[in-house]
Amino acid sequence: MRAYTPKDDVQKKPYYTDRYWVAPQVAKYDVGEDAVFAADLEAIKAKFDVLDAYIQVDQMVVIIKAEDNFGVIELLKNVCEYNQLSELSAIDWLASEGKFEVFYQMLSMTKRKRLRIKCKIGEKESIESVEKLFRSADWSEREMYDMFGIVINNHPYMKRILMPDDWEGFPLRKSYPLQGDEFAQWYEVDKIFGKEARDIVGPEIRDSARVDRYDTERFARLGHEVPRGADISQGEPDTPLVYQEAEGVFLIEKFDAEKSVVISDRDR
Known part of the structure; x- marks a missing residue:
């Protein structure tokens, strides 16, 4: 069995580049054009530093210092009547700026206004939880x-909420490989069977576009289920795939896997 070599530097290799098309930003407007937003901005400025503010797509965007996030959200909830935190997440700008952008999407049910709070933090920096407020x-x-x-x-x-507790890496960073690294390919094999079974089982197929009629033991083969543990060493009869009920649908031709064609030309 070949030796396992950790890929600790995998995040440093596939950097984000400018080969991706970047959509132009929509127009920004001065906050003074909306009396409600202007009053809310003044309330924020009275207690906190505001780095930038503008209206975009009918909502106000306010950029603040990361250390003020809890205080600003608290002010918006208790004073400015933004009574719903509908979304919060981050954007990875590590490659271009060395920072994450953290944003909070607020909604005022009484004013019928949406407001977005944004701040930036470094890769090794942390930010205060607003769970006590929302x-x-x-x-x-x-x-x-x-x-x-x-x-x-x-x-x-x-703690982690989607990935296993012992997972390595952070899947939504732009530097994370789209199909995972070596750790991801061998994770379930190592976890279930142990590293000594790698040569027998093989790496996990992580191509999300690949559809296989067979699973590891072929007990859930589409079109011909085989009982778990059944002996398939001598092979099994091929069963054509038919994706339609008996009698079919009027004027619609039944699907035949044998006649299907894979189109490689995306512009076709």
């Missing part, structure tokens, strides 16, 4: 920690 922040903050590796201070249960 319970909806609980799982969102855990997901932000799980997917981006951003530590949330004073969260009541700071």
Whole structure:
């Protein structure tokens, strides 16, 4: 069995580049054009530093210092009547700026206004939890920690929420390989059978676009289920796939896997 070599530097290799098309930003407007937003901004400025503020797509965006996030959210809830935190997450700008952008999407049911609070933190920096203000922040903050590796201070249960506790890496960082690294390919094999079974089982197929009619033991073969543990060493009869009920549908031709064609030309 070949020796296992940890890929600790895998995050440093596939950096984000400018080969992706970046959509242009929509127009920004001065906050003074909306009296409600202007009053809310003045309330924030009275107690906290505001780095930038503008209206975009009919909502106000306010950029603040990361250390003020709890205080600003508290002010918006208790004073400015923004009574719902509908979303919070982060964006990875590590390659271009060395920072994460953390945002909080607020909604005022009485004013019928939406407001977004944004701040930036470094890769090794943490940010204060707002779970005490909005319970909806609980799982969102855990997901932000799980997917981006951003530590949330004073969260009541700071642990991964989607990935296993012993998972390596953070899947929503732009530097994370789309199909995972070597750790991801061997995770379930190592966990269930042990590393000594690698040569027997083989790596996990992580291509999300690949559909296989057979699973590991072929006991759930589409079109011809085989009992678990059945002897298939001598092979099994091929069963054509037919995706239609008996009698079919009028004027619709039945699907025949034998006649199907894979189109490789995306512009076709």
